[in-house]
Amino acid sequence: MTQRPTVGILHPGSMGAAVAACARPGAERVLWCPAGRGAATLARAEQAGLEPVGVLGDLLAQADVVLSICPPAVAEDVARSVAAHRFAGVYVEANAIAPDRMRRIAELAGTTARAVVDGAVIGSPPVGGKGTRLYVSGPEDAVSLVTELFTGSAVATPVLGKEIGQASALKLAYSSYQKASRVLAAVAFGAARAHGVDDALLDVAGKRQGSYLVETGYIAKTAARAWRWGPELDEAADMLSGAGLPDEVLRAASQTLSRWEECKDLAELTPDEALDHLTRP
Known part of the structure; x- marks a missing residue:
């Protein structure tokens, strides 16, 4: 990669914040939006070294890659919000959702995003010497961008194939x-x-x-x-x-x-x- 991407992490919980922290060495910046988030999320983001951006629209305008790691019940709502802001980069849907829902989200986010990657985080949050795996599937160039982003970090990125739904x-x-x-x-x-x-x-x-x-x-x-x-x-x-x-x-x-x-x-x-x-x- 000739230029390191700017990464945005949506709603960083314990897993999301830890994964985002692992992206920092391979990224130009790692952004998050504190609007509407609680004190615990703020503390996690600060500990992970994430850069706050005032509103979601500004985050999406600056990010080349967006990581969605949130409770599965709100995954589609999050993707819908991202699409409404016409995010044009690579959207990594890394929530625990059924393949059919993953395909719906890919269709939704793909109306504006350059590409959608299907991701699956398996393991404990990568902190304190622990590692985790972010399995990915989807378009080859977008998958390569994600795997390159985490190269050398505590997040391994095995590639499952080109089909959306495989990782989910x-x-x-x-x-x-x-x-x-x-x-x-x-x-x-x-x-x-x-x-x-x-x-x-x-x-x-x-x-x-x-x-x-x-x-x-x-x-x-x-x-x-x-x-x-x-x-x-x-x-x-x-x-x-x-x-x-x-x-x-x-x-x-x-x-x-x-x-x-x-x-x-x-x-x-x-x-x-x-x-x-x-x-x-």
Whole structure:
């Protein structure tokens, strides 16, 4: 790349801010818009070294590449807002959404954008020595721009192909197993606790290598993330339905997660407190 691109990150949460920070060495500037954002988002953006721009229109006018990493429920609204400002660069849709929705967003954003890239972030936020993967698919030149942007950073960018929807399908195929398994583990442990056999369950699970049942600390993490995981599992269920596969398991897991609505981002929540919330209808 002869000239480093200017990058815009939309609504930087814990993952978005960390990914945007990894783009800084390969970018001319990394911008974000603080309008309407809360104190926690402001703190994350400052820590990540992102440059504030007053209004979204100014960010989109200056950015060559825009990264959308936000809750899946608002992904289309965000893309619609970007298209309304006639963004003309490369739009990277990196949310946990079904392939059909990804294609709708590509059509929507593509009315003004030079290209749309389908992205899927899998892994923990790339901070503290951790790495993550941003799988990408889409037009070759736009995909190359994204992979070059993150070269040498903690964000690896495996290329899946040229088809919009491939990266989204991979993300939800993985999520449908990983997140539903965490929900099932919590429910199983809750049932064992209700009958006073939770220690015995841990003993049984401990004899099975890699069982989520032994990671009781993750029950609280699952509760705190339920507000994000529920809509993601709904997207995964939509993908299964579209492929002619049964979606009832993921719908049920999403409904279970809705019982943890009051636990949003509660970092100090204990597993017992999370299970207490789970038993309330």
